[in-house]
Amino acid sequence: MVSKIPVIDQCTVSNSLRSEIMVEDLATYLHRNKSLVFPHRHNFYHFLLFTQGGGTHSIDFETFEVAPWQIYFMSPGQIHTWTFDGEMTGFVVNFDKDFFKTFLLRPEHISYFSFFSGSVQDEVFTVKEEQRTAVLNIFARLQQNVQDLDFARVSMLYLFHVLEKQREPVRPKEVSLYNHTLLRNFLQLIELHYATLRLPKAYAELLYITPNHLNALCKEALGLSAGELIRNRVVLEAKRLLVIQNYSVSTIAYELNFSDNSYFTKFFKKSVGMTPDEFRKHMNINKSHHEK
Structure with a gap:
């Protein structure tokens, strides 16, 4: 627990x-x-x-x-x-x-x-x-x-x-004020919609730019694709939910709008290198070590 x-x-x-x-x-x-x-x-x-x-x-x-x-x-x-x-x-x-x-x-x-x-x-x-x-x-x-x-x-x-x-x-590269504002708006939109919007195309539409423009901007400024930034935010929230309290993995998958538990587990393991249950156990061991 x-x-x-x-x-x-x-x-x-x-x-x-x-x-x-x-x-x-x-x-x-x-x-x-x-x-x-x-x-x-x-x-x-x-x-x-x-x-x-x-x-x-x-x-x-x-x-x-x-x-x-x-x-x-x-x-x-x-x-x-x-x-x-x-x-x-x-x-x-x-x-x-x-x-x-x-x-x-x-x-x-x-x-x-x-x-x-x-x-x-x-x-x-x-x-x-x-x-x-x-x-x-x-x-x-x-x-x-x-x-x-x-x-x-x-x-x-x-x-x-x-x-x-x-x-x-x-900073990796200087970007124009316009592109800097676009990037900040994109990151703020991810924060609002990461659980429901997973494709760069959806965010590009909200920003009134093309997916190619959005992806090139993210690559230039941050060295990551737009899709990677979205996935990284989903993974972070999954990690938080795994350690914040005793949610089941299936509940977390549902909270993050994954179609099923198996798909969520594969997504998490591909990104983190361990399953959600393994990550939870790893964090619990580290926590116990610090409390000693």
């Missing part, structure tokens, strides 16, 4: 008078939440800067080695766990899903930053040396002025722009 992976509320982990945002030094946060080493999800946005320490952390089943000046971002719903070693220093920021809702004309604007795309590969990176002093100062000012919500919003947007700008040269 696999235990349900809990959803952590902002008020559970935050030591703040405000529920909208929390900014705290990492050592204090970890001491206060020292029992939070089991796999869990958040219902809020979360990002963390390491300035010292070691160990590992995982986001949606991908594990990363902790390194100084590494930063990671998480969106609501992603599965997360950590195992830290030594003295940990840095900063943690948690903010509500609606934190920018009344501040920005388009609150979805933050999803246009690469590290809030929902792709784990974009969510973990190292702050470049020339930006470290500026980034550290922004975190410090945020912590000192967290009760001023407008100041916090402006500071965070500035931080996001600083971090996004430093990442631009390492």
Whole structure:
């Protein structure tokens, strides 16, 4: 039996008078939440800067080695766990899903930053040396002025722009603003419809472009075909459902609109290299190991 992976509320982990945002030094946060080493999800946005320490952390089943000046971002719903070693220093920021809702004309604007795309590969990176002093100062000012919500919003947007700008040269290829917008819209449509729309043609129709254009755009910008991006999102949701709670494989297949359990199992094994039941057992063993 696999235990349900809990959803952590902002008020559970935050030591703040405000529920909208929390900014705290990492050592204090970890001491206060020292029992939070089991796999869990958040219902809020979360990002963390390491300035010292070691160990590992995982986001949606991908594990990363902790390194100084590494930063990671998480969106609501992603599965997360950590195992830290030594003295940990840095900063943690948690903010509500609606934190920018009344501040920005388009609150979805933050999803246009690469590290809030929902792709784990974009969510973990190292702050470049020339930006470290500026980034550290922004975190410090945020912590000192967290009760001023407008100041916090402006500071965070500035931080996001600083971090996004430093990442631009390492993107696979530059794409036009139009194609960049198309790609973001495609990824957002996948998030909305992955369980019911599986073919690139369906998404191309929603975007008013040809399937060939969509596929070429995905290949150029991300190195993956449109079909691979759709399948990867379906596989991720299958993994989440397998470990979140004790659903049967047939129930998961039904939830993801597969015609039958056998087809779902073949689809999952082709993508992951093991059957759904084998993946669940593997994750349960890893979880038991971390809890010891």
